Amino acid sequence: MPWFINMSIKVLYFASLKETIGRSADQLQAEESFTPRKIWQRLNPDLAMPDTILTAVNMEYVSPDSEVKDGDELAFFPPVTGG
Amino acid sequence: MKIQLFEQEIKPWQEIEIYQQQLAHLNGKYGAISVFVGVMRDFNQDDSVESMYLEHYPGMTEKQLHKIVERAEQQWSLLDTLILHRFGKLLPDDTIVVVANWAAHRGDAIDACRFIIEELKHHAPFWKKEILNSGQQRWLDKNSCGYQLK
Numbered sequence: 001m002p003w004f005i006n007m008s009i010k011v012l013y014f015a016s017l018k019e020t021i022g023r024s025a026d027q028l029q030a031e032e033s034f035t036p037r038k039i040w041q042r043l044n045p046d047l048a049m050p051d052t053i054l055t056a057v058n059m060e061y062v063s064p065d066s067e068v069k070d071g072d073e074l075a076f077f078p079p080v081t082g083g
Numbered sequence: 084m085k086i087q088l089f090e091q092e093i094k095p096w097q098e099i100e101i102y103q104q105q106l107a108h109l110n111g112k113y114g115a116i117s118v119f120v121g122v123m124r125d126f127n128q129d130d131s132v133e134s135m136y137l138e139h140y141p142g143m144t145e146k147q148l149h150k151i152v153e154r155a156e157q158q159w160s161l162l163d164t165l166i167l168h169r170f171g172k173l174l175p176d177d178t179i180v181v182v183a184n185w186a187a188h189r190g191d192a193i194d195a196c197r198f199i200i201e202e203l204k205h206h207a208p209f210w211k212k213e214i215l216n217s218g219q220q221r222w223l224d225k226n227s228c229g230y231q232l233k
Contacts, residue, residue: 015138015210016222052225056208059143075140075208081223082137082168082209083121083180083200 007070011039014077021047030070037064039074052079084164086148088139090171093178095120102165106185113162113185117192119200125175127223131216135173140208144168151202155184158198159191166199168209201229 011026018024026043028034036055055064056075068074085102099118106113125132152164167181182199186192204226211223 012140014140014208015212019222054208056140056143059140059146061206075143077140077208078210078222079225080205080208081211081226082139082207083204083226 009034009039009068009070010073011043012073012075014075016078017050017053017076030068034068035065036062036068036074036076039068040064040076049076050078053077054079084149084152086145086152086166087168088144089167089169093167093169093181095167095178095181098167098181099165099183102183103185106163109162109185113187115186115189115192117184117186117189117196119180119182119196120178121180121200123173123175123177123179127213130213130219132175132213133216134175134214136212136214137170137173137179138210138212139168139170143208147207148203151199151206154202155195155199159186159195160188161186161191161195164195164199166203168203168207170209197229204229 007030009028009030011028013021013024021044028039028043037049040049054077055062057066057068057072123135148166155161161184163185165181165183169177169179173179180203182196184192184196186195212220213223214220
């Protein structure tokens with residue numbers, strides 16, 4: 001990929017997590033190899049990632065230690081409570 | 084298969100009847116229809132609940148519901164499936180969710196319906212916030228397992 005194409009990772013937060021953080025979304029430049037855990041630490045340095053957190057990349061559940069790439073949509077959310 | 088999310092009231096029996104009218108090609112093929120309807124209570128954990136707010140992740144919710152139905156179709160012999168789910172503000176007695184399965188035989192229809200609602204409860208990205216009569220608001224932290232013996 002040419003160096004001048006500047007892509008990014010879109011980060012979404014939902015429900016109680018969104019209220020705790022006070023934001024619903026972040027945008028992150030993908031300058032290095034990222035995982036959801038690393039991205040959380042980068043964007044929320046003062047808040048430990050909750051043990052019960054769920055992570056999804058491009059709307060599929062993934063492990064917090066899986067790879068996140070340029071252009072991906074990453075989501076952090078608490079356990080689901082629908083139905 | 085039909086999966087639809089509603090911000091407005093769901094009339095479950097009317098929706099099921101309308102959908103079944105579209106299944107004329109299956110007339111004579113299904114011998115069982117299994118239906119689950121989830122309804123909002125006015126109480127939870129010893130508190131009176133005034134209303135509820137249901138948040139979801141647009142796009143991922145529908146994608147995960149499709150995957151749940153595909154998993155059910157791999158395990159049971161199903162002819163068709165309907166899933167309807169609310170989001171936004173709900174009041175007690177409102178229908179939250181509808182799961183309906185059409186199959187040749189009752190075992191497939193009933194077991195798949197049970198599987199789909201339990202999988203939905205644990206994998207579809209929805210979150211409930213209760214507004215209590217006391218004015219307190221609280222997010223529910225997790226869904227219980229529906230298979231636990233009482």
